[in-house]
Amino acid sequence: MISENLILLRKRAELSQEALAEKVGVSRQTIAKWESGESAPDIVHADQLAELFNVTLDDLLHTALNEQGVPPHGKYVFGTVTVGDKGQIVIPVKARRIFRIKPGDDLLMLGDISQGLALVQADLFLEVARQMQEDRR
Numbered sequence: 001m002i003s004e005n006l007i008l009l010r011k012r013a014e015l016s017q018e019a020l021a022e023k024v025g026v027s028r029q030t031i032a033k034w035e036s037g038e039s040a041p042d043i044v045h046a047d048q049l050a051e052l053f054n055v056t057l058d059d060l061l062h063t064a065l066n067e068q069g070v071p072p073h074g075k076y077v078f079g080t081v082t083v084g085d086k087g088q089i090v091i092p093v094k095a096r097r098i099f100r101i102k103p104g105d106d107l108l109m110l111g112d113i114s115q116g117l118a119l120v121q122a123d124l125f126l127e128v129a130r131q132m133q134e135d136r137r
Helices: 002-012 017-024 028-036 043-053 057-062 093-098 122-136
Strands: 107-112 116-121
Touching (some): 002 028, 002 057, 017 028, 017 043, 107 122, 116 122
Antiparallel strands (some): 107 116
């Protein structure tokens, strides 16, 4: 994945291999090897690349490309979930980890007939609602 993502991200940023190499502190040949899949960046360089292209390290390493390419930083597709007999769903591990959701946390479910459903951490939503109320005063 990383080799394909690097090619896409570099071209989108309109950078040559040489220009990217300068930004990351490696040779042009190193960038060429990363893009060909002959080698891969170490964790420090991978982190620099993710930061430079404004994507998560996980997306840089693992996200399969589609027409839209690598998702922008902070945007995720966690996959599908199955609704159980009593309406329960299991939130994927990656989503729980990224959003720090633990057993016992309260989530607020919002719905819009044309937009769908959304889960929001209840304490965050209540804080925003309080601030909006204060701003109205």
